[in-house]
Amino acid sequence: MQYTGPLKKMLTELKFPIQYYLSLKDDFLHINQLIGQEMEICYIANECKSCRLDKPIFRMGFCKNCFFTAPEANPNIIKPELSQAHLGIETRDLAWEKEFELQPHIVYLAESGSIKVGVTREKQIPFRWIDQGADQAIVLAKTENRYEAGMIEVALKEYYADKTNWRQMLTAKADQFDLIEEKIKAKNFIPTDFQKFYVEEGEVYDFEFPVKTYLPKVKSVKLSLNKPFCGKLMGIKGQYLIFENQEVINVRGNEGKVVTIKI
Ligand SMILES: [Zn+2]
Structure with a gap:
């Protein structure tokens, strides 16, 4: 076939x-x-x-042209903290950005051999974690827009990686970390102004890959x-x-x- x-x-x-x-x-x-x-x-x-x-x-x-001009390739995708849609400021296409960025976002911790911090739209759960090959993940904070989530992520990047180590992810199944304990620790790293977005409850999601x-x-x-x-x-x-x-x-x-x- x-x-x-x-x-x-x-x-x-x-x-x-x-x-x-x-x-x-x-x-x-x-x-x-x-x-x-x-x-x-x-x-x-x-x-x-x-x-x-x-x-x-x-x-x-x-293509090169679209990467530098298309709304769906705008820099806020990779760097959520650059998002300005909540201020009504356009990056490439304000209508597109308002729809994408002004919706609930999640800051999470995920493990695939080591712990990383990340941001995603709430409706991307659990798919974002599956796409990254996370063995387990937990919600840390829930915000109203992409900018707020990005600001929390920036603060947490001091303590955690923000990229998956794909080599590590592909060569072992790892459940070495207690994400509940890690989340309690991570709460202290959230800037004061953003503490209100911390999510107290929260289960650990576990994934099994084929x-x-x-x-x-x-x-x-x-x-x-x-x-x-x-x-x-x-x-x-x-x-x-x-x-x-x-x-x-x-x-x-x-x-x-x-x-x-x-x-
Ligand atoms: Zn193109």
């Missing part, structure tokens, strides 16, 4: 283990069913996530144009496909590339 379309991050379903789906134009692949099978992925063209043109992908699935055996080391592969990648799929964690030969593909990191998948 052969399927073609632009790569987009995999859709997920919270089950034990997590279920993964890849939507490719006319097809919808249930990736868990492909574990244990050989597959070939060939990158044949580009399709920018915003303008849809076949232009080289620059970053985050966007990974049978963790490989001792992994190598991330970027798909190259017209150079087919072949491998036997061994598992999925975060947005990574893990292959038997220790190579891994970050699906999200290859967004915007049009691929043909042969199974």
Whole structure:
């Protein structure tokens, strides 16, 4: 069977283990069913996530022009503290930013071998954590907009990483930390003006990924144009496909590339 379309991050379903789906134009692949099978992925063209043109992908699935101009690639996505929609100030497109940024946001702690702090829209729970390959996560604060969450995150970055260590995440299942205890500690790091957003209650979310055996080391592969990648799929964690030969593909990191998948 052969399927073609632009790569987009995999859709997920919270089950034990997590279920993964890849939507490719006319097809919808249930990736868990492909574990244990050989597959070939060939990158044949580009399709920018915003303008849809076949232009080289620059970053985050966007061509260079869209990366610097499209509202959905604006800098507040990566740095929530830059958000100014709550002041009515436009970054790229005020209407778009108001809709995206002026909604409840969560500041969380997540563990995938080490603890990181992050920000997401409340409605992205638990998908944001699954996309990051977190083994467990907990809500620390809930704010009314993206800016407030960003300010809390900035303060917490003094104590925690804000990026997932993907190598660590892919080579071990880790539940070494007591996130409830960590959250109580982290409360002290929230600036006084933002203490009111701290969430007292809160369960620890636990995730189980479809990974049978963790490989001792992994190598991330970027798909190259017209150079087919072949491998036997061994598992999925975060947005990574893990292959038997220790190579891994970050699906999200290859967004915007049009691929043909042969199974
Ligand atoms: Zn574009």
